[in-house]
Amino acid sequence: MRFFSSILIWMGLALSLSAQSAEQKLDMSRMIEMLPERMLKQLEQKPEKFLEESAILILGFGDEAGIDLAGINASINLDRAWVRAREMRRLMVADLDNDQVVKVSEIKQLMAAERAGKRGLLLLGFQAADVNKDAVVSQAEMQNHAQIKAMAAVSVEEAERKRALMAFDLNGDGRVQIDEVAQVVEAFAPES
Ligand SMILES: [Ca+2]
């Protein structure tokens, strides 16, 4: 009887272990298929940098249980919002009369106060934002310009690449932990 129950315990343990390893099994061919090319390249060429960047993302926008898709999206949105705010500010500092729009006369006054190297950039920024070429950058034009800059800084492809980290969720709990990233990085390492 005792022999029998110990067999059962042993079998149960073996089953749960095999279930766990199956759950955490790393399917390399599936992984290679799923990951964007640039991510694969980084995994192969700069694994330490990849692990570090992933850890920064996970610790910054996740918690001890890892990061989920919402956390990755939050980091993408934050990066874009930062660029938008910077671009809005670049134009808004020329709103000398505080009427929420920037006239070409205002940008020229600001230019006069700037060093030579920055003057051209100010005018170029103004012209790029003034889509309808009426020599005024409206609020809508400012927001549109800032959004274009944000999407250029964090492109759709870049965002997809960040979201691809979810493929590292080896145990399928909807979150990616640093351990899981480390496991994949290790699997990609050339045999030594
Ligand atoms: Ca103004």
Ligand SMILES: [Ca+2]
């Ligand atoms: Ca305009």
